Amino acid sequence: MAKSSTQTFYGTNNRKNQTHKTRRQVVEEFVDEWVDKDNNGIIKEDANRQPFIDDLLRRVCGIEQPTQYIQYEKDVQVKADGEVTTRRIDGYIPSTKVMWEMKGSNKKDLTKPIVQSGGDMLTPYEQAKRYANFLPQNEQPRWIVISNFVEIDIHDMNKPLADPKVIMLKDLATNYKALDFMVDTNQQQIIDEKQLSVDAGNLVAKIYDELSKAYSLHANIDDPKIQSSLNMLIVRLVFLLYADDTGILGQENMFQNFLERREPRDIRPALITLFETLDKDPDKGERDEFLDQEYLQFKYVNGGMFSNENVIIPQFTQELKDLIVNEAGKGFNWSSISPTIFGAVFESTLNSKLRRSGGIHYTSIENIHKVIDPLFLDDLRAEFDKIQNMVNVNQRVSAAVEFQDKIAKLKFFDPACGSGNFLTETYLSLRKLENECLKIIVGNSGVINLGEQNLTEVKVKIQNFYGIEINDFAVAVARTAMWIAESQMWDESQNIIYSNEDFLPLDSN
Known part of the structure; x- marks a missing residue:
């Protein structure tokens, strides 16, 4: 990765x-x-x-x-x-x-x-x-x-x-x-992420508008099936753009090159085949072995991202292709987008009427921490600070292992989660604490292979984070945001420990 x-x-x-x-x-x-x-x-x-x-x-x-x-x-x-x-x-x-x-x-x-x-x-x-x-x-x-x-x-x-x-x-x-x-590197990172998210939001809005035009050529854009398909298609496209910039599908720019090679009229059937391929497990023999290698080179994604075969894909126009390939693909780096702000990026594509009726709004990272810090994070950080300051090395390592096990067992539930901002930021905060634990466990020996020491493994899982949301589009965004958060934190963990385990396929939850 x-x-x-x-x-x-x-x-x-x-x-x-x-x-x-x-x-x-x-x-x-x-x-x-x-x-x-x-x-x-x-x-x-x-x-x-x-x-x-x-x-x-x-x-x-x-x-x-x-x-x-x-x-x-x-x-x-x-x-x-x-x-x-x-x-x-x-x-x-x-x-x-x-x-x-x-x-x-x-x-x-x-x-x-x-x-x-x-x-x-x-x-x-x-x-x-x-x-x-x-x-x-x-x-x-x-x-x-x-x-x-x-x-x-x-x-x-x-x-x-x-x-x-x-x-x-x-x-x-x-x-x-x-x-x-x-x-202040932390403050600068927040500023950068905000600006990146504004830029990403503008791109998502452009893609939304161009897709709407493409749908309207052959269908009623107000049809609920079309609206649902449009929203799900945007989530899939941005996930693939993110995957392109991180290389998790196999190598960088696979999806961008996939689209660039095709004429607009050929993109619709190609995407239908690609989405079906991404949802099939080659290890279980689910993929067509006679399918072109161009499709088979993509890794199995899983996680429900591409499982809905009822998503309607419109005929692509030259403008839509250029927008995705050049402006959203070559012209933008999705790998550094804040998954916590991810929801706001996508919710910006929803019309104001749906935003009002669904109660959808964006909570900033700073305001999220005004809630989660006094609830549990402040206490956890204080507990970890004591561990860091332990003089005896063996005692410090043992305490770090116990603390990692403790935070890995915590479960979190947001009964009106929207696009998952609170859940995502909580996950990121716990994983950052876990990475600090791993640094103590690894110690001065540097990067350790997971197969050599069972202690050094990532234990905080997104399966411990639950949410309820009435809007299906927000649910899709929340799932994707959590996957992006998991991908980014796994990338950081590999700077501390080493594993030959691939990030994909995603877990179904």
């Missing part, structure tokens, strides 16, 4: 859209642009501080959506001479607790005091420190960054007596790693 894509500091490491520039090259471009601005005249603070910080976060630190990552003009109530006034912090990053204070490039010496609005003489750092002192305790900055577009002064608040680290902008290309403290 292909490893899931990872975030690099200079952009997404996307196999389909890889940048050919190193991080240093991108930083050099950033430096050249902003140094040139300074040489052409004074860079004014008010007009340029946000564009400068945005650009630095994006190109130097790899934050692809900086406006979602940093708060600008954050209000703080400051008391001076008995009066309370509102001041604004130029920039504040909540996830890494970094405060920015910007000055114009005419302020050549950042250590010199400047007259404040109240008449006080304070250096830019003293000004920022005053603001910081009036923030709530949980928002106190870990770092204070002062800049005048010419230099960047980094004050580490854990070392209050130390001099700041000073980086001249012209030298940033050799010092860019000094700014990595501003990056």
